[in-house]
Amino acid sequence: MRQDFQSILNTIYQELTSLDDKGTVASYIPELAKVDKHHFGIHLRTLDGHSYGVGDFDTRFSIQSISKVLALSQAASLVGNDIFKRVDVEPSGNPFNHLALLEIENGIPRNPLINSGAIVIADILISYLKNPKQDFLNYVRDLVGDDSIDFNLEVAHSEKITGFKNYAAANLLKSFNNLENSVDEVLYFYFHQCSIEMSCRQLTKAFYLFANKGSSLLHKAQLTESMIKRINAIMLTCGFYDEAGEFAFEVGLPGKSGVGGGIVALLPDKFVITTWSPGLNKKGNSQLGMMALEQFTSATKLSIF
Ligand code: DON
Secondary structure (H helix, E strand, O other): OOHHHHHHHHHHHHHHHHOOOEEEOOOOOOOHHOOOOOOOOOEEEEEEOOOOEEEEEOOOEEEHHHHHHHHHHHHHEEEEEEHOOOOOOOOOOOOOOHHHHHOOOOOOOOOOOOOHHOOOHHHHHHHHOHHHHHHHHHHHHHOOOOOOOOOOOOHHHHHHHOHHHHHHHHHHHHHHHOOOOOHHHHHHHHHHHHHHHEEEHHHHHHHHHOOOEEEEOOOOOOOOOOHHHHHHHHHHHHHHHHHHHHHHHHOOOOOOOOOOOEEEEOOOOOEEEEEOEEEOOOOOOHHHHHHHHHHHHHOOOOOOO
């Protein structure tokens, strides 16, 4: 029997928007602090061709760390498994900007979804792409089929002037010979990558290939099934930093969060779902987004477990 996804989303939306505690909007990147925490949107696309939305699902927001999966995906399509010579695939159990492990583990980041790992992926892209920033943007645009997707230059600048920990991580990586390009060049790319703005509907399209065995929505990008298995495993174990266990426990899907308040999650062969609510919980993941996805997988009984 077909489930009534639209009414499930409506019920979740109604219940969660009525909650007083919506978490706290990220302020360590000053430009992000300007966003109204009352925004809330959910968008779902099933692989049998239906889509459903509720709330602000067409409003664009800063995708931040969600971009790390798309950068990993482009790097994987260029370099394949050699990526994993320079970045490991273990959960960190630590916040996204934690530095101590990087020094203890000789400049090999725990995984590509913490900041230090994403900075290594940015370095790989810079080495392989002719016009790194534009080529990455085009890759994302192709995944969605929308050339209006763009960087937010104010957000990228705001992050540059407050990105002390990212500079520290990049300098440590450089000192361990795990960056080929200059610290400034790599971070310039990384800050732009994180500043891309997309809506829930667009993110759902961008992540379609992870649910569709590596074939993107408009067949403009392709990853092998084996690489998709790997990236989905990395999302499941590392997509929520020190809350990855909690997300697997409550929601049971591979996914990725960003400090802009977005979360994308997917069930292979079945659907991709994106939530956006800018208020974050103490671990830096969207408070209502986590709750919405827990309610969605409980109501539909659709999870990988
Ligand atoms: O490097 C940073 O701090 C941000 N550009 C990205 C952090 C982020 O989204 C962490 N995710 N929850």
